[in-house]
Amino acid sequence: MTELTNKNPYPPPTALYSDLLHDPNLFTEKLQSxxxxxxxxxxxxxxxxxxxxxxxxxxxxxxxxxxxxxxxDRKWKEVVMSFKFRETITSASFMVRKYYLSLLYHFEQAYYLCKQVPPSTPDAMSENLANSSTTNREGAAINDSPVQVNPVQTLGSLVRGTVDGKFDGGYIVTVDLGSEQLKGVLYHVPSNASPSSYTEGTPISRKRKKSRLALSDPYRPKSNRNGYNFFFAENYARLKPSFYGQEGAINKKIGVMWRNLTDAERQVYQEKGKRDKERYRIEMLKYKSN
Structure with missing residues (x-):
């Protein structure tokens, strides 16, 4: 997706951002489209x-x-920690950011920020999205320190580097990006590896792809919402009349409101999310039994 230019306008959104938040299946469908x-x-x-x-x-x-x-805002660590990866996956921060840029960045521009064309001249912050800084540990996770590197240029581009070490699953490498030196882990999959032995960065197996196709079943229980989903739906309906046609402004305002809630206020919505998760679990048990 990073090769998009202003000559390739985004297709018009066919779903509301709020609906994408509430329905993972709809999100997957629209992202695929x-x-x-x-x-x-x-x-x-x-x-x-x-x-x-x-x-x-x-x-x-x-x-x-x-x-x-x-x-x-240096919030990337919060995003990564929400996945609760094992501590042994030291490259998680880099991998998650890489996949966001390659799979979700332009989708965000179209469906969240409501832009009609890709940014033709990325601003200073866009140029730092794929950045990282080195640490003293080999293969350490990337932090949020900005480095002047353009993601459109780095993803898929050729770079120079050296192999510092080798292990069963790949290599410890140092890569030169402009004036910066980045240290990390380069994984590889043996040619005779089975789908179950794939490591980071490997596409899901055909079996898992088939399971995703089954999500179009109209009788399948509606996916559960989390606490933020309930909060968003409640405030979206209230704010929409005042921000008609300004989806991006509504989304940003609700995000700020959510971050400013007290722990007690946020707990109310998180409890709703827990109850809905239990509802979904029970309905899925009945669905599978039939």
């Missing part, structure tokens, strides 16, 4: 042997104002 419209393949990557929940990632980032604001 968005990629299809540009002839790009949407493959769900894995991190730590588990498929990356792109819907959860999209909600976490946009509820904080979008990827650019997340980086400016």
């Amino acid at each position: 968005f990629h299809d419209s540009f002839g790009t393949k949407l493959k769900i990557p894995t991190i730590g042997g588990k498929p990356l929940d792109l819907h959860h990632l999209f909600v976490e980032v946009t509820s904080r104002g979008g990827i650019e604001k997340v980086i400016i």
Whole structure:
């Protein structure tokens, strides 16, 4: 998706941002359609042997104002920690950011910020989205320190680097990006590896893809909402008359309101989310039994 230019306008959104937050299945459908419209393949990557929940990632980032604001406010660590990755997955921060940029960045521009064309000249913050800084640990996770690197240039571009070490699953490498030196982990999949042995960055197996197709079943129980989903729906209906046609402004305002809630106020919505999660669990048990 990073090869988009202002010559390729975004397709008009066919769903409201609020609906995407509430319905993971609708989100997946629209994201797939968005990629299809540009002839790009949407493959769900894995991190730590588990498929990356792109819907959860999209909600976490946009509820904080979008990827650019997340980086400016140094909130990326909060986004990554919400996934509760194992501590042994030291490259999780880098991998999650990489997949957001390649799979969700332009989708965010169209469906969250309501832009009609890709940014033709990324501003200073956009140029830092794929950035990282080195640490003293080999393969350490990337932090939020800005580095002047353009994601449109780095993703898929050729870079120079050196191999500092080797292990069973890949290599420890140092890569030169402009004046910066980045240290990290480069994974590889053996040619004879089975789908179950794939490591970070590997597309899901055909079996999992088939399971995603089954989500179109009209009798399948409606997916559960989390606390933020309930909060968003409640305030979206209230704010829409005052911000008619300004979806981006509504989304940002609700995100700020959510962050300003006290723990007690936020707990009210989180409890609603827990009850809805239990509702979904019970309905799914009945659905599967039939």
